[in-house]
Amino acid sequence: MSDPALRLEALEVRHGAVHALRGLSLEVDRGEIVGLIGPNGAGKSSTLHAVMGLMRPSAGDVRLGGESIVGRDPEAIARRGIALVPEGRRIFAELSVEENLRLGLAGRRGRGDHDADLQRVFALFPIVEEFRKRPAGSLSGGQQQQLAIGRALVAAPDVLLLDEPSLGLAPRVVDLVFSALQEISAAGIAVLLVEQRAQRTVALASRTYVLSNGSLRLTLGPEAAGDTEKLVAAYFA
Amino acid sequence: MSSTLVATVLGADWQTLADAMGQGGLYALMAVGIGLVFGVLRLVNFAYGQLIMAGAYALAVASERGWPVWEGILLCFGVVLVLTLAMDRVVFRPLRAHSPAVMLVATFAVAFLLQSIALLWFGSLGKIAASLATLNQPVTISGVDIRKISIVTTAVAIGCLLVLVAVLGRTSVGLHMRAAALDFRTARLLGVRANRVIGAAVLISGLLAATVAVMMTVETPLVTPDFALRDTILVLAGVVLGGMNRLVPATLGGFAIGFASGFLGGALPTDKSQYLPSFLFAAVILVLLIRPGGLFTRAGGQAVERL
Numbered sequence: 312m313s314d315p316a317l318r319l320e321a322l323e324v325r326h327g328a329v330h331a332l333r334g335l336s337l338e339v340d341r342g343e344i345v346g347l348i349g350p351n352g353a354g355k356s357s358t359l360h361a362v363m364g365l366m367r368p369s370a371g372d373v374r375l376g377g378e379s380i381v382g383r384d385p386e387a388i389a390r391r392g393i394a395l396v397p398e399g400r401r402i403f404a405e406l407s408v409e410e411n412l413r414l415g416l417a418g419r420r421g422r423g424d425h426d427a428d429l430q431r432v433f434a435l436f437p438i439v440e441e442f443r444k445r446p447a448g449s450l451s452g453g454q455q456q457q458l459a460i461g462r463a464l465v466a467a468p469d470v471l472l473l474d475e476p477s478l479g480l481a482p483r484v485v486d487l488v489f490s491a492l493q494e495i496s497a498a499g500i501a502v503l504l505v506e507q508r509a510q511r512t513v514a515l516a517s518r519t520y521v522l523s524n525g526s527l528r529l530t531l532g533p534e535a536a537g538d539t540e541k542l543v544a545a546y547f548a
Numbered sequence: 549m550s551s552t553l554v555a556t557v558l559g560a561d562w563q564t565l566a567d568a569m570g571q572g573g574l575y576a577l578m579a580v581g582i583g584l585v586f587g588v589l590r591l592v593n594f595a596y597g598q599l600i601m602a603g604a605y606a607l608a609v610a611s612e613r614g615w616p617v618w619e620g621i622l623l624c625f626g627v628v629l630v631l632t633l634a635m636d637r638v639v640f641r642p643l644r645a646h647s648p649a650v651m652l653v654a655t656f657a658v659a660f661l662l663q664s665i666a667l668l669w670f671g672s673l674g675k676i677a678a679s680l681a682t683l684n685q686p687v688t689i690s691g692v693d694i695r696k697i698s699i700v701t702t703a704v705a706i707g708c709l710l711v712l713v714a715v716l717g718r719t720s721v722g723l724h725m726r727a728a729a730l731d732f733r734t735a736r737l738l739g740v741r742a743n744r745v746i747g748a749a750v751l752i753s754g755l756l757a758a759t760v761a762v763m764m765t766v767e768t769p770l771v772t773p774d775f776a777l778r779d780t781i782l783v784l785a786g787v788v789l790g791g792m793n794r795l796v797p798a799t800l801g802g803f804a805i806g807f808a809s810g811f812l813g814g815a816l817p818t819d820k821s822q823y824l825p826s827f828l829f830a831a832v833i834l835v836l837l838i839r840p841g842g843l844f845t846r847a848g849g850q851a852v853e854r855l
Contacts, residue, residue: 389739401734414727418739
């Protein structure tokens with residue numbers, strides 16, 4: 312059996328006195344969407360930060376395609392094939408849409424055909440192509456989110472991490488983003504989706520981990536999406 | 549007093565204007581050198597003037613030994629680049645994660661260290677860098693005498709700034725530098741290599757320091773351990789005046805203070821020009837009280853998060 316695209320093994324992360332992650336283990340395979348939900352402070356963002364090398368785990372391992380990436384710099388991790396769509400989008404408002412996309416190319420391994428990847432992004436998010444000459448700061452929140460995802464995709468990653476991409480977006484735009492995630496995973500990319508919208512995430516993902524107090528409480532399948540009681544119980548467990 | 553000031557300003561000749569342009573250009577280059585490093589490191593390199601001083605000593609040594617001009621310039625660039633890269637490796641990189649105060653104090657230490665070394669090696673009397681002295685002779689342009697160095701300095705400054713605009717605007721390392729100056733953490737998350745971006749910024753700032761050293765020794769051939777120190781302080785004031793967080797406003801600030809200082813220095817009679825620095829700094833304080841973000845920034849701009 313081959314290694315999963317991304318595997319976290321008994322990961323421990325501390326911020327000073329706070330124990331942000333307590334022995335978290337999870338995995339994401341190529342071509343699947345895995346959800347990560349839980350109340351505020353459960354450790355969702357810490358998980359993504361630990362994967363990206365922004366926080367150093369005190370124990371445990373993060374493996375990308377079987378290879379440990381713990382202790383590497385964020386840029387080295389990005390260049391090994393993990394792309395993050397950060398919370399709050401973090402696009403460069405003063406740069407043009409096109410320049411934001413070109414920054415995404417910094418994470419590519421090797422040269423490859425980046426034009427083809429760019430075209431795929433434009434097909435997925437036509438608005439990004441239409442506004443490519445504009446300053447990114449002039450885009451609406453939903454357009455900026457599409458740009459942020461597009462910027463991550465031009466790096467041709469194996470693993471895509473998203474930190475609350477639906478935050479502050481209109482329902483119609485959330486639909487667009489979620490259906491884009493389906494297309495992205497169908498292209499063979501492993502997607503780890505951190506979200507607050509529990510029901511929609513559970514419905515979209517092939518499985519969703521419920522995180523609480525830094526450790527895994529529960530794993531839900533898509534069939535649990537209709538079961539509101541179970542979702543509420545999972546949050547307050 | 550104010551009427552004599554106006555009179556001298558109005559009566560200023562072309563040479564004074566050309567000098568002011570040249571000095572504005574030089575200070576603009578220094579402002580870029582300081583601003584580029586500040587952009588990626590959030591570090592005010594107080595030792596920038598000592599890099600220029602080292603380059604000037606290199607030119608003086610070459611001139612004393614009678615080396616050809618181009619060899620002196622080559623030595624100047626070599627010395628400044630080696631010092632710049634050493635500063636980056638030994639001081640900037642190890643201290644990058646520390647607070648801005650720690651880095652600022654470290655650059656103060658480097659500045660005084662380099663100055664003391666210059667004092668020990670070359671003494672306090674100074675050395676003469678005379679190889680390019682011929683540039684002080686005037687040329688006549690439609691009946692007006694202007695010193696060659698004023699024209700050369702202005703042209704070199706414009707040329708350097710154009711090259712820089714092209715590098716920042718059209719190359720990928722330039723794009724990475726701009727992104728890093730805006731939000732270093734996000735840039736790194738996208739795969740922008742921190743060390744490469746910082747190395748590029750430091751290297752360009754070193755090249756600019758060497759260029760400034762060559763121009764400045766024509767104007768001030770006597771090289772002493774405090775060479776370019778006063779200029780650096782003025783440029784730092786100009787950079788803060790223009791707006792530290794952005795390269796274009798910082799450069800404009802450098803140019804403005806260079807131009808003002810060159811113009812007033814030339815236009816005012818000697819007994820009044822001794823008040824020039826205090827006047828300039830009072831003006832800087834006044835401007836900052838009114839526009840703390842800088843003279844050339846848009847309102848509402850916010851401070852950038854450090855790495």
